[in-house]
Amino acid sequence: MISLRRKITVFVVISLFMGTAILISMNGSSIAAKNYVDAGTAAEVAEAKIFQLGKFADFSICGESTVYDNGGALFHVLYLKPRGYVVVSADFSLPPVIAYSFTSNFSVGKSALTDILRADIALRMKNIHNLPYRVIEDRKLMWKGMLNGNAATANFEQWPPEGTTSTGGWLETKWSQNSPYNNFCPMDGSERSVAGCPAVAMAQILNYHRTTNGVSFNDSDDYRHNYIHQYVIDDDHEEYGFPSFPELNGYLDTLSSHYENNIPITDNDKAAIVFACGVAAKQVYSSEVSGTFGVSQAYQAYLRFGIDGIELLNESNPDMYGRLRMNMVDALPAHLAVVTSDWNSGHNLVVDGYNTDDYYHLNFGWDGSLDGWYLLPDDMPYGLTVIEGIIVDIMAEHSGSDIYCDGSLHWADIGAGSTIHTNFTVENVGEQNSTLDWEVAEYPEWGTWSFTPSQGGNLSPGDKDKVGVLVIVPDKKIRNFKGYVKIVNKDNSSDFFILPVSVATPMSTTHSVPIIQKILQHLPILWKIIQNIII
Numbered sequence: 001m002i003s004l005r006r007k008i009t010v011f012v013v014i015s016l017f018m019g020t021a022i023l024i025s026m027n028g029s030s031i032a033a034k035n036y037v038d039a040g041t042a043a044e045v046a047e048a049k050i051f052q053l054g055k056f057a058d059f060s061i062c063g064e065s066t067v068y069d070n071g072g073a074l075f076h077v078l079y080l081k082p083r084g085y086v087v088v089s090a091d092f093s094l095p096p097v098i099a100y101s102f103t104s105n106f107s108v109g110k111s112a113l114t115d116i117l118r119a120d121i122a123l124r125m126k127n128i129h130n131l132p133y134r135v136i137e138d139r140k141l142m143w144k145g146m147l148n149g150n151a152a153t154a155n156f157e158q159w160p161p162e163g164t165t166s167t168g169g170w171l172e173t174k175w176s177q178n179s180p181y182n183n184f185c186p187m188d189g190s191e192r193s194v195a196g197c198p199a200v201a202m203a204q205i206l207n208y209h210r211t212t213n214g215v216s217f218n219d220s221d222d223y224r225h226n227y228i229h230q231y232v233i234d235d236d237h238e239e240y241g242f243p244s245f246p247e248l249n250g251y252l253d254t255l256s257s258h259y260e261n262n263i264p265i266t267d268n269d270k271a272a273i274v275f276a277c278g279v280a281a282k283q284v285y286s287s288e289v290s291g292t293f294g295v296s297q298a299y300q301a302y303l304r305f306g307i308d309g310i311e312l313l314n315e316s317n318p319d320m321y322g323r324l325r326m327n328m329v330d331a332l333p334a335h336l337a338v339v340t341s342d343w344n345s346g347h348n349l350v351v352d353g354y355n356t357d358d359y360y361h362l363n364f365g366w367d368g369s370l371d372g373w374y375l376l377p378d379d380m381p382y383g384l385t386v387i388e389g390i391i392v393d394i395m396a397e398h399s400g401s402d403i404y405c406d407g408s409l410h411w412a413d414i415g416a417g418s419t420i421h422t423n424f425t426v427e428n429v430g431e432q433n434s435t436l437d438w439e440v441a442e443y444p445e446w447g448t449w450s451f452t453p454s455q456g457g458n459l460s461p462g463d464k465d466k467v468g469v470l471v472i473v474p475d476k477k478i479r480n481f482k483g484y485v486k487i488v489n490k491d492n493s494s495d496f497f498i499l500p501v502s503v504a505t506p507m508s509t510t511h512s513v514p515i516i517q518k519i520l521q522h523l524p525i526l527w528k529i530i531q532n533i534i535i
Contacts, residue, residue: 101372402430
């Protein structure tokens, strides 16, 4: 009976492929022959992403907008119903999907997300010539894989695990710059100043850890506010309607008591921690925009709160993304500062999630209206991205890893069935006098993998083991294989490091299966049967 069903299913699948052959010859266009991605192709990619993430039964595309810069298309926004969005690049030389969300909606009008996307994608397009050839080829194979439905199943994992939080990220809050969060900010004429994105980002992180870290303010924290209005914080508190430092300290003591006794925080609690973070960062204020003049001010604000285990990283730090990735695994939200391409404005936000497709979850501090998963530009040269800096290891004394790995497991234009040799290092980054025993605990199911050695031990802080890697790539063409290698501390299984993996095999013949994929999106049972037959 099983054999008969398999034969029938194979016949149906073959018929579907044969039925689309004419369509392939009519409208199949080579990605290599053009760079511009039209709206129809973008919609196919968005559908493929929804399908890949297993969301096709719950979400569908209901509209599209294209965002331009100087007459050229930058990206397409595919709107989802009942909510959500997928942002698709408008150039085949860029990664297909830059951002997506199934919890928030997207407005193409003025917003922090639109500004970041404009700056980020414009810089990526402008500096494509700075990228190695293999990166461009890898991206084009990613496009082909998504449009042809040829991407291999990856050992996908996400932090926090999907469904374990209401927001998708570690933060359960959706704070904004308006009331009640700005209730203690200085008055700007008849209006209250907005809270400022550095203060909101920092306050959400401290609230996540449920701590004020015992901070209190005194006259040494006074600073001259010299923006639209000139005054001194806190000397001019009566004239500008914000709490004096003694009043603010009282509010912070109440908030600390609420944290310690698991009492839900009040609007005054929220306003107090937000204003305290703004004071520590020496923010400037107005009813239109409040903030700082650089991420170093946010860094100094954490130090003022007595959080001294932090580090401010930028893309000149080769381990920036590795550190950020492991902060997400360790449930430690990070403070990210981004800027426009001309560095004349910026935004501070929280990175509070990661998945092994290399997307990071971003909390923008706008009531959750922009929050989603974003592909940060980790393959661009330093100074050519929107990343100003990332503050990591915030409150790391409550968590953190003893293990760190350095190495790249990304390959493009690799022949199907070929063998790859590479290596990475495993380092003990733990406390003084600690030792590290490690092992390779997980690796992709596709291909054949071996590690030499596959485990090691007795590493002192700063010591490294070099691990040789041999991979026999599956004998399947036109594929973009993804996954990760997990290296674990043998004495603590919750302490591990993730190395993302991708292998792209070149194409030999043109295929086009988006129509079949669309059909299968509405026939999930048939899709499962087909997977069991051909995988």
